[in-house]
Amino acid sequence: MRKKLIKKGNLYFPSKEFEKRAWVNDKKIYKEAAKNPIKFWENLAKQLFWFTPLNSAKGNLTGEQKWKKTFVHKPPRFQWFVNGKINITSNIFERNSLGWESIKNKPALIWEPEPIQEKFRTFTYEKLFREVNQFANALKKLGVKKGDRIGIYLPMIPEAVISMLACARIGAVHSVVFSAFSSTALKIRLQDTGAKILITADGYWRRGKIIDLKKNADDGIKGTKVKKVIVAKRAGNKVKMEKARDFWWEDLAKNQPDFCEPEIMDSEDTLFILYTSGSTGKPKGTVHVCGGYTVQAKFTGKWIFDWRDEDIFWSTADLGWITGHTYSCYSPLLNGATFLIYEGGIDWPEPRRWAKIIEKYKVSVFYTAPTAVRMFAKYGTGLLKGINFESLRLLGSVGEPIDESTWQWYFKNVGQERCPVVDTWWQTETGGILITSLPGIGPFKPAFTGLPFPGIKFDIKNGNLVLLPPFCPGLLRGIYKNPKKYLDTYWKKYGKKIYFTSDAAYKDKNNLIRIIGRVDDVIKTAGHRLSTGELEDAVSKLKIISESAAIGIFDEIKGEAPVIFIVLKKAGNIEEVKKEVIIQLRKEIGPIAKPKQIYLVDDLPKTRSGKIMRRILKKLFTGEELGDLSTLANPKSVERIQKIIKN
C-alpha cells in the first residue's frame, strides 16, 4: 500500500516514500540552478551524447569540449550549445545514456488500437530502432536530404512515432499535422513548409468509425509541392493510390537495411516545425532545433514524470500537438522509458475506456488535460467502481487551467490521494514544460501550476507572465519564414530581451504561480489552441456572410468554447445559415472548431476606426460591467445583441 500525500494547510507534499524514490527530492536544486542557469543546463547537456567533429581543427573543438559556447544571446536571437553536434535518435537508441544493452530489450512503445477486439502492438527499443532505420533508408532512397521538410499526417499509430524519428535520423525536418485537421488546414501548412513528401495512412478508427484519411490527404496536397505520398496501412479501407506518386509504407521499407548512419546535426539545425495558432488567421510554424530541444525534452520528462525502469507512462495528447511530440515520443525515449499511445476516443466505446486502459497496462504515470478530467467527473464516480487504479503513482495535467474542483476530483478519484498531481504549464513555443512543482519536492496546490523548473526565470509584469534570459534551451528559434511575426509576437511588448508568453498569471505567498489564461486572441478549447482570426477567416469565406466575430466563452467541460457572431449580407433562414457555418468550420479547420453557439446579429460593436470589439462581446457572457460604450461607432448594437443572447 502506498502512502497518501502529506497535507499542510492548503498545500500537499509527496509522501516520504515517494520523495525518497524520486530523481529530484532536494529543494537546494532551485538555488543552485538559479545561481548560474547557463551552467545548470550545460551540466545536464553533458550527460547526452554529442559527436566529436572528425576534423576538430575545422570545428575547433576537442573531444572534451563538446561545444564552443553554451549560450549566446543577440536579442531577440539566442543559441544554445553553439557548434555542438548531435542527433536526437542516437541519444534515444545506440548512444542512450542508460546504455544500449540495458534498454534494447525493454518495451519502448505500446500501441492500443481503438477497437477493443483488436490486439495491441509492442515495440522494444531494438525493434523500434530497426523500423526507424529502415524507414529512414526508405526516405533517403526517395531522395530526401538533410533540411528537407516532410509533412506527417498520421493518426495515433506507431508509424507516426517511427516517421518522426526517421526524419530526425537523417536530418529531415518533420512537420506533423494533427490528423483531425481538415484537408484545407493540411494544405495551408504544407504550402508554408514547401514539403515535397507527405506521410499519411489509409484511415483510422475514431469513435467506432473508420476515418478516410487518405482522401483528406489527397485533397490537402492539391496546390502544394508534394510529389510523393507514403501511405501506412492501418484501417484496411479502400483507397485510391496514384501511380508514381503514392507508395505503400511497407513496400518502401521492407527490404531496406536495418541500419542508417545518423546525420550529424548542428545544435542549432532545425529538428521540426510545428504549427500553432496565434492572434491572426494564419497559423505560425514554430521552429525547434536539435540541441536545446533534446536537452530540455530529456530532463523535464525525467524529473517531472520521474520515470524508472518499471514505469508505464501514458499521455493522452495527440502526436499532432507539442505535448505529443515531447512527451509521447522524444522525452520518454530519451529516458529509456516505456510509454503508451492510444488510437481513439478515451471514452469509446464506453465512458471509462481510459480507466480500463490504465488498468490493463498498469499505467503508473498518467498525463491528460483538465477537459478530459471534467468529462470523467461528469460521467460520475459510480462508473469507476471496481476499476483498479493501484498501479498509478503520479498524475499530470496540461493545456489549460485546472480549476480547484477538477483538481480535487482527479486527486481523489483517480490518484486516491496517493499520487502527486503535477500541473504543467508550457506552450508549443517552449518545447517542454517550464512551470510545475517537481513530484519529489512539491508543494502541490490545487489550481496552481507551481514553481518554475530549476534554471528557469519568470517574472510577472503588470499581470503578464514573461520569461527572462537565458530562457530555456528548447524555446522556439523562429516562426518559419516569418521573422517579423517572431519579433512582433514574442519580443515586442517588453523589449527584445524578454519573452512574452501571452498568458496572465499571479503568484501566491509561496511563489507558486497561478495561470489565469491568454491575454491575446487565442481560445483554448478542450486544451486545443484556436485563434479568433482563424475562425473568422473561415466563416467569412461563405458568400452569405458579410462579417463575423469569434470569442471564447466559459464551457463547463472544455474550459472555453468558441461562440460566433455573424452578420448576413441579406436575410436568410437562420437554421440553414447556422448549419452552413458549422460545416464550413469543420471543412476549413476540423471538428475542434465546432462552435458552442452561433448568433445572427445585424451589426457588431465597433470602434470608430472599424475594429470589432470582441472584448465587449465577451463581457456579455461573463456578466462584467460593459463600461463606457459611448466611444463605439454603434453603441446601440450592444443592446440588440444582448437581447438576442438572452433569448
Ligand code: WT7
Ligand atoms: C497555452 C499554450 C503546452 C502543452 C499544450 C498546450 C495554456 C498550457 C497550462 C496549464 C494553465 C495552460 C496557456 C498557454 N496552458 N498549460 N498547466 N495551466 N494554462 O500548448 O497549444 O501551445 O497552448 O496553453 O494559455 O499559453 P499550446
